Amino acid sequence: MTATSKTPLLDLVQEPADLRALPQENLRQLADELRTETIDAVSVTGGHLGAGLGVVELTVALHYVFDTPDDRLIWDVGHQCYPHKILTGRRDRIRTLRMGGGLSGFTKRSESVYDPFGAGHSSTSISAGLGMAVASELKGKKNHVVAVIGDGSMSAGMAYEAMNNAGSTNSRLIVILNDNDMSIAPPVGSMSAYLSRLISSKPYLSLRHLAKDIADQLPRPLRTAARRAEEYARGLVTGGTLFEEMGFYYVGPIDGHNLDHLLPVLQNVRDAEGDKPVLIHVVTKKGKGYAPAEASADKLHAVAKFDVITGAQSKPQSNAPTYTRVFANALIAEAAADPTIVGITAAMPSGTGLDLFGERFPDRCFDVGIAEQHAVTFAAGLATEGYKPFCALYSTFLQRGYDQVIHDVVLQHLPVRFAIDRAGLVGADGASHAGSFDIAYLGCLPDIVLMAAADELELMHMVATSAAIEDRPSALRYPRGEGIGIELPERGSVLEIGKGRIVQEGTKVAILSYGTRLAECRRAAAELGARGLSTTVADARFAKPLDQDLVRRLALEHEVLITIEEGSVGGFGSFVLQYLATAGLLDNGLKIRPMVLPDVFLDHDSPAKQYERTGLNARGIVATALQALGLEAAAVRA
Structure with a gap:
């Protein structure tokens, strides 16, 4: 610890055991320092900011009360995990977030x-947590399992499936x-905190257990009435009726930024010997403690590098629009001419561009929450009534709605149009978000x-094409x-439908591209041409139905055929x-x-580094062509 450090207490914490050694009265200062460090780190790296700022106090309290890592702490999604990473031995690498060889922007088992x-x-945390809790019981262990899930994630059906099972x-x-x-106040004031401490305490739990034993001796109608009366009374006071009905013991709501409220409740729940799972309702403010985030409409959910003082990113x-923006504008143009076109997204209106569509057509835009399965079948229902979703x-x-795609859309030949954003590699977001x-x-x-746009003009054409397809489902990727x-x-x-295009003619090598690697294919063709290897470049446009005439022509007229796509094998x-x-075209x-x-x-x-590693750039394409021809590839230029 140095005299000039902005984070003197945080400097003492290398891992949660160090945090637990601090006096409880120091935790408020530690939380403030942790917030400062999080803001400073993300200003350098970019990433998810608002969610992490909202759980600073909760993160401190959880690691202080529970014996992590023996007690399991699961963060749903992982957007909010940066403060957690700082406290768990990764502070020295926190400014490598989302960079090659650095820390992941999400939780990652291989990392810590x-x-x-x-x-x-x-929406995976409760399911995973229940699995861990059951495993602990099967092993005869007594450790705790804590799953932290946001209210947005609770809109997914999987969360309720898990709660139903856990209950x-x-x-x-x-x-x-x-x-x-x-809102933090008034629902989460001192009275709520008092009630939360009371109902999570051992005396209340013991009294409630005694009351249950007594009620069990009553005739069935009276027993049921007594149990419901107690649970509904608690529900009316604290809002927990739904969770009680699902079999959870509900505590809350409590102020997630007030450590004096958080700590005793967490300690009570930790030490309780209840016979069912517990849900603690914590109210927080996304972007808490950083004025630019609190003032932003999205609470600076995901940011580029930014100035800490002003928040300016x-x-x-770029002079070119994003593919997402092009899709949104193209869909708006189609919808202006066709009142049956509607837009559907699952909690990603800005990420998919449907926020722009919604501004123009608010009655025809539907954000269904984090519920991709529902989104797909909802679209199928609209399609049965003549709309164009x-x-x-x-x-x-x-991927999360795959069964619905098969069973509810494709099997019934319903003309649902899937606009697939983030197709291909996604850079800093890594494997969990790569559309492979x-x-x-x-x-x-x-x-x-199936269509893939080679550029933004092709994307506009494919939006128009999707709108015109009325006899089967379609998908376009970008x-x-x-x-x-x-x-x-x-x-x-x-x-x-099902027709590609020749972009440039050649005689020796044919490159058939599906998607936006077309520009790299053209660069590769220029390099091969400079080496005296005449090269054809073609844009497939469609994977299904495949342009068989184009493929046949390329196969018959060239010595080498290379296919390029931003996707997995298969x-x-x-x-x-x-x-x-x-077709017997491999026989000669x-x-x-x-x-x-x-x-x-x-x-x-x-x-750029990801595509260099995969070989899906001009250098890699040229090397592949030369290797196929048995030529020396060592001198391939970038």
Whole structure:
């Protein structure tokens, strides 16, 4: 500890055991220092800020009361885990967040023993926590399991499935409902804190157990009435009726920023010997303690590097619009001409661009919360009534509604349109958000149209094409980030289904691209041309139905055929190979090289470094072509 340190107490904490050695009266100062350190770190790295600021006091209290890592602490989603990382031995690396070789922006089992469950998607914590609690009981252990879940994550059906299961067990599971969508006062004042301490205390629990034993001796109608009267009385006072009905012992709501309220309740629950899981309702304020975050509409949920004093973010300027913005504008243009078009998203209106659509068509835009399964089937229901739903989801979030895609949409041939954002690699967000699998997991389904935009103009055309498809489902994919900066019309044109296009003609090597790697393919073709290797570049546009005429022509007229896609094995390249094999086009010496994402989960890094690692850039494409031709690739230029 130095005299000039802004964080003298935090400097003493290398791990939670050091925190637990501090006097309780020092925790307020420690929390303030932890908030300062979190703000300073994220100003350097960017990342998720508001959620972490909202749980600073809760993080301190949980690690102070519970014996982590023996007691398991699970953070749902992981957006709020930066203060937790600082307290659990990772402060010296906190300014490497989301960078290549640095800390993950989410919890990660391989990173620390204090991260018992990894997450990047929401609503998994209660299920995982229950599994851990049951495992502890089977082992004969007495450790605690604490799952912290936000009110947004509680909109997902999985959370209720887990609570329903947990409520029917005698497991030692503690769920913290972090409610940052509720006013701090007056519901969470001193009276609420007093009641919360009272109902979580041993005397109350013992008295309640005695009352239960007495009630069990009563005739059944009186026994049921007595139990319901007590639980409903508590529910009316504290708002916990729903959770009581699901089998949880409810405590709260309490002020999540007041350590004098938090600590005794957590200690009471820790020391209790109840016979059912407990839910503690904690009210917090997202962005708490940092004025720019508190004043921001999204509480600075996700930020670029920023100035700590002003909160101004240093986002790089680009002349090209993002693909998300292009999608939103294209959908607005289609909806202006067609009143049956509606937009659906699952708690990501700004992430998918549907916030812009909603501003223009508020009655035709639906944010269903973190409920992708519902979003898909809701869209299917709209489609049965003649509407044209565009279900806009990230590629990795659509995974969560996969059964509904198959059973409720594709099996019934319903024309739901899936707009798949964040298709391909996503840089700093890492493996949990990388859209690697949608080509494969949708491509195996019968009678679905799959498209991938090569640039922002193609994306506009594909939005128009999706709107025009009325006899089956369709999906179009596009990546995170900016387009290439080409001129755009007011509205896209409808493409011929299942037809690609030749971008440049050649004779020796053919490169068939599916998606936005097309620009890299053209760079590679220029490099190969400079080496005297005449190269054709084609844009597939469609993975299903595959343009078989185009593939046949490329196979017959070239010595080498390379397919390129921003997806896993089992996707577009596999469809091309299947066709070539069954059509006998592999029988006469064609050299084919499908280029896909490697069969590993890629850690977070800059997009350029990720694509360098995968080989899906001009350098990698040239090297692949030269290798196929048996030529020296050592001198390939970047």
